[in-house]
Amino acid sequence: MLRIAIFIGIWAGMAKQLDYHTIREIFSRFQKADPEPKGELEHVNAYTLVVAVALSAQATDVGVNKATRALFKIADTPQKMLDLGEEGLSEHIKTIGLFRQKAKNVIKLSRILVDEYNGEVPNSRAALQSLPGVGRKTANVVLNMWWHYPAQAVDTHIFRVGNRTGICPGKNVDAVERAIEDNVPVDFQHHAHHWLILHGRYTCKARKPLCATCIIRDLCEFEDKNL
The missing domain is CATH 1.10.1670.10 (Helix-hairpin-Helix base-excision DNA repair enzymes (C-terminal))
Known part of the structure; x- marks a missing residue:
């Protein structure tokens, strides 16, 4: 490093x-x-894109894709991720670096999306950056790839x-x-x-x-x- x-x-x-x-x-x-x-991160909607980008910190896109292919088949919405739970999520992403902290963040951001945004991913940088584990880079990726903002x-x-x-x-x-x-x-x-x-x-x-x-x-x- x-x-x-x-x-x-x-x-x-x-x-x-x-x-x-x-x-x-x-x-x-x-x-x-x-x-x-x-972009090379696999996703099926705005929510899975947020999760994939958050998981990609200090990890390769290839490694994230391997871990999320099965995950996103059963948890492609914030509520489904909450139903899976932190331990269930951890089992899917344990090959990714810092997976325990990332699992905590994904569960926390999923709870916020359900409670404050009706399960939808917000399309403003400030709102995205308020989510646990989502920094400016992640927010910009989502804004660019999903909403085609430059x-x-x-x-x-x-x-x-x-x-x-x-x-x-x-x-x-x-x-x-x-x-x-x-x-x-x-x-x-x-x-x-x-x-x-x-x-x-x-x-x-x-x-x-x-x-x-x-x-x-x-x-x-x-x-x-x-x-």
């Missing part, structure tokens, strides 16, 4: 902010390669790509989020965070970025891309 923190600190401010025309060309290429990028959910992949490339540099996730909102053309805002996540996950990797096959290599400000 310390090494990762050091790397993140080095990346912050590493590349200069790219200009508008370069950023537009980058996202034009992303769009051409993948016109409709999708919210930018900045994770470690986006933070890395934003700072390496110069698309959206910033010293912390809030600064990177603002940089995306300020610098990415509005017609690319809806899918921006998906394109950046997928680029970071499969091409602009943390330790060994695949610069030789990168579709934006000629536009990127990453100093080590030619090594």
